[in-house]
Amino acid sequence: MRLLFVPLVNLLLLLRALLGLPLRLLGARSRPAFVRFRLSGEPSYREPGRAPRLGLLGSQGRPEPATVTSLERLREDLALLARDPAIKGILLEMGELAVPPAKRDVLVKLLGDFRAAGKRVVAWAVSTDSLGYQVMCSADEVLLSPAGRLELVGYAAEATALSEGLGRLGIQAHFFRRGEYKTAPELFTHPQVSDIQRRTLEAFLDERYGELVDIVARGRRRAPEEVRRWIDVGPYSARRAAAEGLVDGLCDEMDLPKRLGLSTGEDEEGEGEGVESMELYRARLPWPPVRWRRLKRKPRLAVVPVSGMIVTGKGGTGVGPELSGSETVVKALRAAGRDRRSRAVVLYVASSGGSAVASEIILEAVQRVARKKPVIAFVDRVAASGGYMAALGAREIWATPHAIVGSIGVFGGKFDISGLLAKLGVHRTLITRGESAGMFSSSRGFTERERELMEAEMEETYQAFLERVARARGRTKEEIHALAEGRVYSGQRARAAGLVDRTEGGFEEACARAMELAKAPGPFELKTFGGGGRRFSLLRLLLGGGAQTGTYAFCPTAWSLEGFGRGERFE
Structure with a gap:
């Protein structure tokens, strides 16, 4: 059937291209010198509809014509423009960006490669922050609206301790943990932020701040000392940013064509003559790229997301997104394993943990699939506690340098609301x-015997966690214990500690590696299995009867990292 259908579809594509040729030949005479792109929110890795969303799309509905919807499409567009001698460059209009460092790095590389092809990149924004500014610094010219601002102030972190406030309400938190660095319950049990939490936050801040300085220094060709001074005296009005040399000039949107050396006329889309969207550019190509149908289908790569809090069951009892139920994830893994076209699997982990039982169930399902086909675990945000446990079943664990990894430890307990x-x-x-029937009642605390039972259960769960990590990473329990106790690592520190296998590749590279292990190199298509979790909070989990032992997050409610991208703000 496919042998008949594919040639027919390709014939229709050819006829459409031929019928539109006269109009395109007329339009080709007025092809633009610059193409405009709008970069905001969080573009997906691959084009929506052809690949997994992975919870990474920044907007809903039909985007504006110039909006970058995926890194895959941007890569294709820039490659096409780089080969066109009539194109001088691109105008990159920056909106409010909300991407993790992994995607920022991809954007910076794509712009760098485009410039290396002899093209010009001009970045313009009304206002931007430290994240958007890092991307803008990879352009030949950085412009701001005269009414805009540059919020270059570095990074901040906030940690919260609720014990004293809960006590005033008559609520006492009773928690047990294994791991000195398992700071999740400290949100409820400590009156002040602990030194361990402070040192953990400072380690992440030091890495991110150092990278911010390095990217800006390279992009603006300034000494690191001067960049640090810039950060210390921010934020900036547009005029002050220009006076300090952080941007190359000020320009209203209507004056951008003139700044680019083009005509100052404007069309109904608000785009000046000589600068237009990629959609209009493609429409004026005599022979635009055509996605011909293939007689032989591309091999398929399955992607199974594990995003948000990990809980038992289907995970459909929360409110909003970001919850992975073990039943739903296992079902997705089984489907990916049975799918004959899927040669390999990428387990996309973006979870700070959850139920110990649910995490182990997912791990066992990953291991079952891995016995049939290659599985790569990919982390660009967080794989902590139960999230890291789920990744252990993969043949290789890939983490981007600034992903958050580890938190090998456990805690459990309850709230006593008798007061x-x-x-x-x-x-x-x-x-x-x-005797223990009322152990988890919220109307009283633990008895001495119940405390002993909880301590024993914590120890048993922690030792089982260590064993699973040691077996997966080819280490001894003692070696893993020295790295565990709830310690949290960046991707690059986790690689040095031997907790992950690769940090030098992104999502596309991890996918290519999975297909390489499956002996199916070359072009491939993606299909998502599962996903679509719902929002859940650690506080809701604990107050709602989840007081038993759990490998919970290192604490999505205990501290937040400001300015690291939407996917990495824990609150």
Whole structure:
């Protein structure tokens, strides 16, 4: 059937191209010198509809014509423009960017490669922050609107401790943990932020701040000392940024064509003559690229996302996105394993942990698939605690340099709200049959015997976690324990510690590696299995009866890193 269908489709594509040729030949005479791109939000790795969204799309609905919707499409567009001698360069209009460092690095490389082909890149924004400015610094010329701002102020982190406030309400937090660095329950148990949390945050801030200085220094050709001074005296009005040399000039949007050396006329789309969107550029090519249908289908790569809090069941009881139920993920893994066209699997992990039981169930499912076909785990945001456990079943773990990895440790416990109930005049009587039947009741604390049981369960769960990591990483439990106890690593530090295998590649490279292991190199297509979790909070989990032992996050509610991209702000 495909032998008949594909030639027919290709014939129709050819006829459409031929019918439109006269109009395109007329339009080719007025092809632009510059092509405009709008970069904002969070473009996906691959084009929506042809690849997994992975929760990484920045907007809903039909985007504006010039909007960058995926890194894949931007790569294709820039390669096409680089081969056209009539094209002088691109105008990159920056909006509010919200990408993790991994995607920022891809954007910087794509712009660098385009410039290396002899083309010009002009970046313009009304206002931008440290993240957007790093991308803009990879351009030949950086421009701001005269009314704009440059929020170059570095990075900040905030950690929260709620114990004293909860105590005033009559709520006592009773938690047990294994791992000195397993700081998740400190949000509820400590009156002040601990030194360990402070040192953890400072380590991440030092890495990100150093990279910010390096990228800006290279892009603006300034000494690191001067860039640090720039950061210390920010933020900037547009005029002050120009006076300091952070940008090359100020320009209103309507004056951009003139700045590019083009006609100052404007069309109905607000684009000056000689600068237009990629969509219009393609429409004026005599022979635009055509996606011919192939007689033989490309091999397929399956992508299974594990995003957000990991919980047992289907994971459909929360509110909003970002929750992975073990039942849903396992079903997706089984489907990916059974799919004959899928030669390999990429497990996209973006989870800071969750239930120990659910994480182990997912790990076992990953291991079952890995016995049939290659599995690569890819992390560009966070794979901590249960999220890291899930990744252990893959043949290789890939993490980008500034992903968050580790938090090998466990904690569990409950809240005692008897004080709050007394203040409210609420009287609750606990009636049990069995000495430990009321162990997780929120109307009282733990008895001494129950504390001993919890301590024993914590130890047992932690030792099992160590064993799984040691077996997967080819190390001893003692070696892993020295790296564990809840310690959190950046991707590059995790690579040095032997907790991940690669940090020098991004999503596309990880996918290519999976297909290489499957002995199917070359072009491939992607298909997502599963995904579509819902939002959940650690506080809701703990207050809602999830008081049993768990490999929970190192704490998405305990501290946040400002300015690191939407996907990495934990709050």
